Amino acid sequence: MAVYTEVSDDELAAFVATYDLGALWSFKGIAEGVENTNYLVHTEKGPYILTLYEKRVEREDLPFFLGLMEYLAAQGLPCPTPVRDRRGEMLRELADRPAAVIEFLEGLWVRRPGVPHCAALGRSLAEMHLAGLGFDRSRANRLSVGSWRPLYESFGCEADSIRDGLCDQIAEELAALEQAWPDTLPAGIVHADLFPDNVFFLGQEISGLIDFYFACNDMLAYDIGICLNAWCFESDNAFNITKARALLNAYTEVRPFSDDEFDALPILARGAALRFLLTRVYDWLNTSKEALVRPKDPIEYLRKLRFHKGVESAREYGLGDD
């Protein structure tokens, strides 16, 4: 929630001059984003985001992320386009950090998404999945099923300091999901972090899908599991089937599910819940009390996981209802 890397007026003016953006008019550090440093830059040509990549993003992944954003934007998806400098480069360096200038997308992220927002999300997600099939780079999902056990073992029963018995509950889920995890479903590029703060709306229309820094290759329906968790539960952790129905039916109108995907949806949603439970437990245990960024509540994801464990068919998510 802060600017991590300070850039001076001279440094930034010299940097912007290597792009075809006209004069630099202003720049302000944005107090959003926990991974990177972001500046909102106004130039003669319009508003842009300048991102300096901090240590949580691997430098070797950046050509994939930036290339993907450029590719999807060119396909008509509302993704921010990285700007190329006069030499044609998207990935640059500034203040000893990898850096990129990216088109600013207008829009607001919705704190309390409603049914129409979920429907719009479902459509855009399916469109993104279809468009991504043509992208010719790939990146493994470093937070997929194979990474969960080492992540779990890194904290083990320290998790019980958050809630009694959490350690055993995770161990049990992990074993079950490792067994049941599918690997032959339709795959492609997934966003893998499409929470409400990464989707901008103008009215009820999506104006921006942002933050592709977890994007990778995985089963497409896994991305839906992540979105069901992030968009279709209320603040009291109750599942909202009306929102899920809207999301799923809008998605399948654009990209219909295979039978296998239909059958696998509950296990994928459960796995998606475990993945965020694991990283949230890890962050909870590894964030110092003085940190600027308050870690997110892991127990929210334990509750979601339990919900999906009780789901027997994707029909219980509203899929296929009229």
Added chain:
Amino acid sequence: MAVYTEVSDDELAAFVATYDLGALWSFKGIAEGVENTNYLVHTEKGPYILTLYEKRVEREDLPFFLGLMEYLAAQGLPCPTPVRDRRGEMLRELADRPAAVIEFLEGLWVRRPGVPHCAALGRSLAEMHLAGLGFDRSRANRLSVGSWRPLYESFGCEADSIRDGLCDQIAEELAALEQAWPDTLPAGIVHADLFPDNVFFLGQEISGLIDFYFACNDMLAYDIGICLNAWCFESDNAFNITKARALLNAYTEVRPFSDDEFDALPILARGAALRFLLTRVYDWLNTSKEALVRPKDPIEYLRKLRFHKGVESAREYGLGDD
């Protein structure tokens, strides 16, 4: 250096709808400013700053500050104009804070001001002082000479934890300045905090004078003392007479000094140094180590104070040189 008060998309959209600004397009919390919460808001009509006033600004002072900004902007000064809502109000409330929407001024603040920047500052400062003479509200300077002793006594010899002997040095200066402080010089509205981060430039032209939240009535030349300290010392604390000459001569071309002002300038600059030394010592001693905002170095102002103590005539600042 952070957003203190979170505003939701719904709250902000409803708030903006009470202004004649068209649709809300986006808003981003700005990681600048230590006193207030600032959002950069894009609407159909352009960019604006939304400020939520946090506890360090007194609510009863806000009509003065906002009225002054509006008045000076109307006089052609590059000050941000507060926007009036549909009912004609500038001062509003949002998220339980006093709030105002203010025109966004493009421009960069200069980390290392050069001689032309100092000349531009001198001109604008004099223009602001002249324009301010027509403003019909007033506000006492709560950080003028009368406040220095109580501020000093609030920490006393705790100051020695910063540097041995600081307590006695301040006491001695305080006594000398209380004795010598003038009170019959030309007075009017002063900005009282015109540091480089409060002055925006586009090229070498000033595009914005911002942050009027210390503005008050005081001797006009006291404002110049503040600017000499903030603009005309190098990072090694050496006084740069070329910059001071540029600032002072540009100022006096617009508003010539009286003889009394000329004579009083060294004492005013010394008092300005003591005022910032006192508040910086106070902040240093009263900021918890975990605070987001790192307090500024008090010793920098002790060095400036000592420099002015050795100055016998404003001529030593370059004033009157060709």
